[in-house]
Amino acid sequence: MSETKVFLLPDLGEGLTEAELVNWLVAVGDEIRVDQPIAEVETAKSMVEVPSPYAGTVAELHGEPGQTLDVGKPLISVTPVGGSMAQQPAEVTAETYREEEKAGSGNVLIGYGTPGGTATVRRTRPRRTLSLVEPAETKTVETGTQPKLTTAADDLLLKRTRVPGKLGAVISPLVRRMAKEHGVDLGHVQGSGESGLIMRRDVEAAINAPAVEPGETPARPLVEPAETSTPNVDSRTGLGIVSRTPVRGVRKAVAANMSRSRSEIPEATAWVDVDATALVELRAELKKKDGHNTPGLLAFIARFVTAGLKKYPELNTRIVTAEDTSGGEQQEIVAFDGVNLGFAAQTDRGLMVPSVRNADKLSARELDAEIRRLTAVARDGKATPAELGSGTFTLNNYGVFGVDGSAAIINYPEVAILGVGRIIDRPWVVNGELAVRKVTELTLTFDHRVCDGGTAGGFLRYVAYAMENPGALLADL
Incomplete structure (x- = not known):
């Protein structure tokens, strides 16, 4: 059989x-x-x-x-x-x-699949592997009190949370062993370290958490919600409930990310009005020559942003928690060799933030092509995890929604986000004379732990000056 x-x-x-x-x-x-x-x-x-x-x-x-x-x-x-x-x-x-x-047929998961070739897998040494087939063979682990049966599925739970190219969510053998000996399912433990790294304190908290015995009724809250005989009426407001939508998928991830950003990052916001008339006119002139091949305004702004991040690299960093030599913890500011520029893209599945890899090495025309490509794959739901989770700085063009300004929430674990409002005709003083100019608002929200207002203001003024004098800046980029 x-x-x-x-x-x-x-x-x-x-x-x-x-x-x-x-x-x-x-x-x-x-x-x-x-x-x-x-x-x-x-x-x-x-x-x-x-x-x-x-x-x-x-x-x-x-x-x-x-x-x-x-x-x-x-x-x-x-x-x-x-x-x-x-x-x-x-x-x-x-x-x-x-x-x-x-090395397979190419029919694979989006994000880590095969190119569809016939290459073979080369291994230099044997690997310890885990079976995906259940039921798994059991083994006995001595916990000091009584034998405890574990399975390969337990090992799978210990190893299943991992980030390609990074350390796993559990890297300490001590933490793994402690979790095994006390029957803690690491798949349900929220890591408090960088990128969700599960620390010893997280396992200890799970071990010490009060358990509910079989047949025992969990403690009831001190304040019970008001009972209602009509299930489709909200007990607090008395209004009818039209629908209930579970928070899951992209919306769940966005909610968790934004909550973590607001709870962990001491953010500050600075903004400036910018006369973008020269940039709008420059693009109009280029469009007469190149037609539809002319980069969009967002691509030019993205080019100015990457140049600004080279002058003010503090805004292109990340704060991580690492273990020091004594076994304690310390915060470190990690700087990057290059810029992965994320940009907000509205899709049917919610707000996505794909990122242009090594954006600092691309021209405005190349940035425009990559922004268009990533926007398309994000809206089709085909963006890879690497394309959606590798940004180091985010550019948010909320001006397309007719909005002038916004104190955006930083896309954790990045440390800054720049917002661009709509470009509209506004009265502006030019050489002592009142004129109608194309004006927009730039808003920078930044993590005050990585820099002070001088750095943030310097970066903001650099991008503003580039937009006001695009010809001079582009000649040097």
Whole structure:
């Protein structure tokens, strides 16, 4: 009899620990092949097609559309045809699955898939891998009081939160061992370190948290909400409830990111009105020559921003918490060799912030092309986690919504964001004479821990001067 294989929802990259099941692409009883897309899921970053590592007959679908699934939990069960797995070994591991994706058919997860070639995987030394197939073999761990059974699934929970190219969410062997010995599921522990790094104190807090015994009723709040006989009436306002929308996917990620930004960053805001007439006229002249190939105004402003960040690199940094030599913690300001310029893009799935990699090395024309490309893939839900989570500074053009100014919230963990308002005709004094000019407002919100007002003001005035004198600045860029 063929053994049914259970495929667990894999790590989708960038430390994401859950995904919403949008749509099944297969049904129970269907014959599927290796790398065939089996489901569409929506993460906090993008819409993703999940391919199957198994070939065979679909035995069970674990979840319904609209349900949120945790990474490492069963997604689909597949029964091999003829008692053996076509094109795949009997046991598929998390590590080999990722490796095979890099050299597979190209039918892969958005964000870390294959180019569709026929390259082979080269390994220089054996790797310790974890089975994605359940049930897993159990082993006994001595905790000092009584033996505790653990499984490979427990190990998967300890390892499943990771960020490609960075250290994992749990890097200390001591923290891993402590979590194992006390039965703490690290998949449900919120790390207090940089990028969600789980520290020893986080595991200790989880261990000391009061547990609810089986059959015990959780403590009731001191103040109970007022009861109402009509479930569709809000008890506080007395108004009818039209709808209830779960906060999930992109909106959930945005809410968590903005809340963390406001709670952790001591922000300050500075703004200045800018006479952008010369920039508008320069673009109009270029458009007469190049037509539709002329970069947009945002691309020119982006070029001035990257130049300004080279003069004021404090605004292109990040604050991290690291362990010092004595085992304690200290804050560090991390500077970067280059600028990944994020920009706000409104989509049907909410506000996205894709980033132009190495934007400081691009011309205004190249920036314009990349901004247009990233805007398109973000609106199509196909932006990769790397494209959505690698920014070092954000440019927010809220002027397209007819807004003059806004004290924007910093896109954590960055330390600054520059907003550009609409460009409108306003009275302006030029050489002692009143004139009608094209005026906009620049607003800079910055983390006061990385710099003082002098640095922020210097950067803001630099970008403003560049917009007022674009010809002189572009000649030197």
